[in-house]
Amino acid sequence: MTQSTVAFHRHLGLLDDSSSGHKKSIKLAPPLDWKSFMITSKIQVDDLESLMVKMLRKVDVTPANARDIAWVFKTMTLRGVGHHDIGSFPGIIRNLRDGVFNPRPKIKTVVSKQATAVMDADNAPGTLAAFRMTEKAILKARKYGIGIVTMRNSNHFLGSAAYNLLAAEQDMIGITMSNTLASMAAHGSKDKAIGNNPWGFAAKTGAEFPIMLDIANAYASFGKLFDYMNNNWDIPREWGLDELGENTSDPSRVLRGGVSLPMAGHKGFGLAIMVELLTSILAGGAITENVRMNSLEGNGHSQASIVININHFLPVATFEDRTKEMVELLHNHEPLDSEKPVLLPGERSYTSRKKLADEGIVLNQKTVDELTQLLDELNIRT
Known part of the structure; x- marks a missing residue:
């Protein structure tokens, strides 16, 4: 057992704050059993959330904003997919500490017209910006039946799942998207053209479970490519090109000088353009190759939230009955493999959320090491 694992598994408290628009409270967990904790590097969900809030407060994030950012990371981690989750949190802390992200952003509404709005994130962490964007879209959908809100000058939002679940909890349909820095080729090209x-x-x-889809328009996101690289796994050759413009099974070649390819060719490319239209174009943000990662110059990511109020179409109970029927119809189809039943989008994540919420989250050593180093650098002690 490394010293970093021991140091990381210290009991951390939670700053109390009730000013956030997000209604769910974070309850302080009972003292941890450090012996079993250090053996497995496992942390209970409430303790992980408390830790994130504590670290965010140390880099000058307000209590309300810290709680909402931590909620997004917790929700994304509970999907159990191994990327776009707590592993990205140390980078957020470093960027906030080092002034790459604005720890005290003045997120504002630039334009608001009935069901629509344009917002400016003021270089906020993308997780916070997208959370605030979704909140506004929910409010508009509650009043007008639909809310469409865009956000510019933001940063990486991690993934769409958390924000869409936020809308789903309000008996609404959530649709969230983001443009990113150019990392994917246009169909028929070998250069980085679009995110x-x-x-x-x-x-x-x-x-029992919500329907939920959270995807990128490339065959694989950067996070997934890094996951494959770190595990020394080959990728399907159609996922990307190397620095010479040749298909490769080596994820490191795609990440270091290569380019991702759009899923299903022209279809993935077309969907990426759709997202660009609904995010950066409507928001007045940076477009395609002009987007910069962690930029201080107003050319960061753009996002969009579309929230649909089910009650403006039919009673929620009727919607649930009809979706239950749809799920049953789809489940009843014979699988190719009798040991692998037909699953709908969101079903695996729901199972993972229940399991991890009950049993705790196992952190990989890299994440433990990074968090431990930051705890020392931020002088966080019990």
């Missing part, structure tokens, strides 16, 4: 521009949707159903 993989992730998007997704979520809605509650009458079944």
Whole structure:
């Protein structure tokens, strides 16, 4: 057991704050059993959330904003996919500490007209900007039946799932998307032309789990490519090109001088353009190759939230009955493999959320080491 694992697993408190628009409170967990904790590097969800809030407060994030950023990271981590989750949190802390992100952004509404709005993130962390954007879209949908809100001058939002679940909890359908820095080739090209521009949707159903999709328009996101590289796994050759413009099975060649390819060729490319239209074009933000990662110059990511109020179409109970019927119809189809039943988007994530919420989250050693180093640098002690 490394010293960093021991140091990381210290009991941390939570600053109390009730000013956030997000209604869910974070309860302080009982003292941890450090012996079992250090053996497995496992942390309970509430303790992880408390830790993130504590670290965010140390880099000058307000209590309300810290709580909402931590909620996004917790929600994304509970999907259990191994990327776009807590592993990205140390980078957020470093960027806030070093002034790359604005720890005290003045997120403002630039234009507001009935069901629509344009917002400016003021170089906020993308997780905070997208959370505030979704909140506004929900409010507009509650009043007008639909809310469409765009955000410019933001940063990486992690993924769409958390924000769409936020809308789904309000008996609405959430659709969230973001442009990103250019990392994907145009169909028929071998140069970086456009971001993989992730998007997704979520809605509650009458079944046990919500329907939820969270994807990028490339065959694989950067996070997934890094995951494959770190595990020394080959990738399918159609996922990307190397620095010579040749298909490769080596994810490191794609990441170091190569380029990702759009999923299903022209279809993925077309969807990336759709996201670009609904985010940067409507928001007045940086477009395609002009987007910069962690930029201080107003050319960061743009996002969009579309929230649909189910009650403006039919009663929520009727919607749930109809979606339950849809789920049952789809589940009833014979699988190719009898041991692998037909699963709907969001079903695996729901199972993971329940399991991790009950059993705790196992952190990989890299994440433990990074968090431990930051705890020392930020002088966080119990």
